[in-house]
Amino acid sequence: MNRYLLGLDLGTSGLKAAVLDGSGRMLASAGREYAIDSPRPGWAEQDPQVWYTAACAAVSQVLAESGVRGDEVQGVGLAGQMHSLVCVDENGAAVRPAILWADQRSAPQVKRLNEQIGREKLAASAGNPVAAGFAISSWLWLRENEPETVRRTRFLLQPKDMLRFMLTGVIGGEPSDASATLLFDPHTWTWSPVLLEAAGLSPDRLPPLHPSAEVCAGLTSAAARDLNLKAGTPVVYGGSDQAVQALGQGIIDVGQVSGTIGTGGQWFAPLAQPVHDPQLRLHLFCHVLPARWHLEAAILTAGLALRWLRDQVLTGGGYTELADAAAGVAAATDGLFFLPYLAGERTPHMDPLATAAFTGLTLRHGRAHLTRAVMEGVVFAMREGLDLLEGLGVHPEAVLACGGSNRHPLWLKLQANIYNRPIQPAASPEATARGAALLAGVGIGQFDSFSAAVQAVPAPHPAVLPDPAEVEKYDRAYPRFKQIYPALKKAE
């Protein structure tokens, strides 16, 4: 009997599935998109049933495309969008739609929580800043606005924990996602008494926690029928999409660092000890490996800024055409800068009200200059995250570049020159679904270690090296970029 692994990546805009063979090589991947519901401005919700339906469709397709039979799948792993809140009743049924990480309704609760707990206590208990859309903040909003939801809620879950419950009938959680709720203490790997008290929650309202790679339970007969898999197939606890993506890219050891420019931007740096930014501009979360943490910088609008420019401003072009033209104009083009805070910002400002701006516009500037400024602005914003990592002792020799931005050489060159480091473009698409399947492989004993699991991750493409002349230009421009946010804040 062949031994195949299935990984499910429950993302914000869709669910992806991947099938790996026994060595960890990806045979096929497939996905289904879904909407983000916004019943009021600033709200972002999804009905968990939509995730389940997407999982059924994506799994059917990936089995068909890989030629793997459902009964040949030996283990299922999960990854999920982080921070979000799913409230379920005593039968595990969703009490209301999930409130997603992108939801901004809880900004007033965040402000109050910060005042009530204070930065020092927050740093000691959670090692993290609180943000709107994190489970703790959304829960505090529910307490003030939906008492009936609060009364009916038995467990607070994360999205992939909800999907796992729908697959196995078992409620549970694991550290990588738990640490991103802000109800968890990443120093002790347990729910935090300080934060639970602040949220008015008793610990039994949170799911019991298990290692990410541990088998939770087998697929129920009903789920097996819906997914065309075998009843009883083991499902592991899974992990947060950032940590599982890192596993799927082979980033498990200290010193390896990835920088992602997708819709948003993220830095991911594994740690052997928990270290947090005393000013709470970075996140400290648990990895999916035991006794390993990671620092995360989260930039809310990265590639999305180019999409905004393409769709709302310079209508009519494609990404490639725009970026090709931008490659033809000078670096840090004539003093034109773009601050990419189109939807507020997390790292470094943790300011949901931050806004975007072009500065230095003149009659000389056209499509190509605007595009270049937008792409440079995104990479400058990422550099601020890298600087914070360096301040905490993370000095990567090279950066593994991930995300849709790898599709254009200008994005890669800008990263090499603005970070002044070799950029290795990741060769592995669908790294999160791959990582989820690898986690299942560890859980069922197909791989005897995480290091063995990542052996089949494809090596990155050849590195893009910094160009000293461009590095010098960007080193001069970067301090000017950093002055824009405080200057605009002062002018408000």
Ligand SMILES: Nc1ncnc2c1ncn2[C@@H]1O[C@H](COP(=O)(O)OP(=O)(O)O)[C@@H](O)[C@H]1O
């Ligand atoms: N051909 C291209 N040229 C330049 N940029 C691109 C190209 N294709 C994708 N991108 C960038 O990648 C972003 C999408 O990244 P991706 O990782 O696919 O998104 P997601 O976060 O939804 O998975 C786009 O918003 C765009 O900025």
Ligand SMILES: O=C(CO)[C@@H](O)[C@H](O)COP(=O)(O)O
């Ligand atoms: O906010 C974060 C990480 O802190 C995101 O990684 C979310 O977890 C959602 O990811 P996508 O579904 O957009 O990939």
